[in-house]
Amino acid sequence: MAQRLNDIVDAGHSVFFRFASEMNGSWFPYGQDPIGFVNAWIRCITYWRNALGSNASKVAFIWSPNSGNGYPYPNEAYSFNVNNTSPANLANLKVLDTNNNGKLDIEDDPYLPYYPGDEYVDWVGMSIYHYGTQYDSTVGSWDDNSIPVAGKFEKYLNGDTTDPTTYGYAPFYTYFASSTGSKNSNGTVVSAGSKPLIISETAATYHFAWIDPTGKPAIQGSATRLEIKQAWYEQFLTADFISNYPQMKAVSTFEFIKSEEATWRDFTVFGMAPDPDPTSPNFTADANGVASALATYAQSLDFITYANVTSSSSSSSSSAGSSSTAKSGAVGGNYGVGLYPVFFSVVAVFLAGLIF
Template sequence: MEPVHPGVGVTRRLPLLAVAAALLTGCAVVPQEAAPPVPCDPTPAAAVVPGDGVYLGANLDWGSETLAEYAAAAGHAPAVAVSFTGFPLGPDDGRNLDGAVDQLVAQGGLMLLTLEPHDGLAAVTDDAAADLAARLDGYNRRGVPVVVRFAHEMNGSWYAWGQQPAEYVAAFRRVAAAVHAEAPGSATMWAPNYGGGYPFAGGRYEAVAGSGDAAVLDTDGDGGVTAADDPYAPYWPGDDAVDWVGMSLYHWGSAHPWGENEVPEPGKFVAQLTGEYVGLAGDDRGLPDFHGTYGVQHGKPVAVPETAALYAPGSGGADELAVKQAWWRQVHDPALAQRLPRLAMVNWFEWDKDEPEIGGRVDWTAASGADTRAAYRADLPAWGRWADAVPSCD
């Protein structure tokens, strides 16, 4: 989720991602009738990247909508279905993942699996990683590729795995080694939080001044962790461990406090991915070029695992279609192939839910509402790739 910018004086809350963990951990997946397993030789994960165009997917409220229902609303079966789970996996986690995979077997597409180690990085053991890899290999052999987004937003201060660069890198590499060795049809994704507002002071897991973690995060060597330090590089696990890179980008509005419905300024989406963003909330031009550094220089496909634009019914400001359409037209801009050549995945956050930031409901959806669905479908880009473009078995 988009962070609070420096000087606002409000610490960043547990973002939508934490609430969205209910996707699999708090809400039972609504299964379709399970298809009989058809073992196959999985497509190597390196080949599960669009040869051209961009995979378009969705973050679904699995407790109230199936993949088939979303596909009917959007007019296409999504190439990517986003799921969240605690890690290490408990019995309920495994059952819910199995239910999601049943839907993907029937509908097609890949799973973007976000692993959340809420008990801390010490719980990410070799055994937990091996158990995960064995499960993923089974999913791959059912024809479902998986991209594992491990401990996302690790540069934030709001998660139990946050701002612990050395331990995070070791845990990521542990999971990646198991996945690469035992589930060759699966891949890994490294996904920090957008760096505007770094180092997100005041969070529960903020690196303590004077600690070893703070020393690693002090990339400019001035004796403290500040907005001048690189918000991404200390957490990089290495080219051999990372297959995809990603960053969630939401339009919350133009300036804090959030809650008024505001049309996003032109060019915001690309500017945030390239470290060139200047808006009413602040000037982020000092941030690294995420797409250029980790996509182009490191040669990785780039994902936007989650995106949407805030519309709060009854909160005043612009109308729903004006807000959402302005954002999805940036996200689906025909020129993105030239501006962001490494972009390979974009997933809309298809949830309607209460948000603590505004003390009320936010409708993030694009395809669910009658007032936006037709416009969303009409604006889907020609470069969008859907479930039928995702290779699953050789």
């Protein structure tokens, strides 16, 4: 990896490197292991920086958890096992139990236990998604096409103490990107803040078919693909939002159509992806409607400084859990940006004042 990074920099590029993302989630093998994660992060970043030498200033290492809504994400493949009494697990529980009530629950902080320290982090990032408003427990899936409620993105980014069950309570932006910074429950400074922020994954979901339509009703909700996605990006790509969150310097959209939980989902904004399932109803994502609407909208935004798309095809699959964005059945275009090494399909939009 160090050699690859050096080769990219030597070719005249700068690199955003998002390493071990969504570590607070329960859908990756390294998830919900704060002690192991922090040790691995410090070891790897130290090694890579040393190996990069003078090129280190051209590589930004991004620490990027999942948004805290739903934390600690129970009943997933790698959910923390509170019944495991091994010394390592008990040590992790002590770190994870930030409210000191002897268990891991919604009131525990979803970010601070996993932070490796300002010295080892160049940028902070976050995955933020709109899946709908209706979770159907009978099928274990979000499954409605609904317009995101006003302020949803902001509440995911910085918490909502009035409705922490829905949005999470921990103020991520305040913790790491504002000058306020953060302290743990013992009063020890975790971060001095003022880190530049990238929204490293975001999308608003359009559910277009059931994976198994047998006995299922029609997908609920009358909102169109354009209405859903437009309402989402117009929550955070505004002058007022940038003014309130000036350290947000870039946004990456998640450009996949894939199966997740019980539905086929279109996360895309730019371009189209093919029908991923030949047995599902014919579906072609509008190749121009959403992207054209965003392009028109962006012309009025003087804070957008760079956005680029290249189009070589790719696909990926994994067995990650239902809260993850890296799940089975993914099909999408491989989109890249000049400063961004492509590890999954994204489009990045860079905002004025990019610090790099």
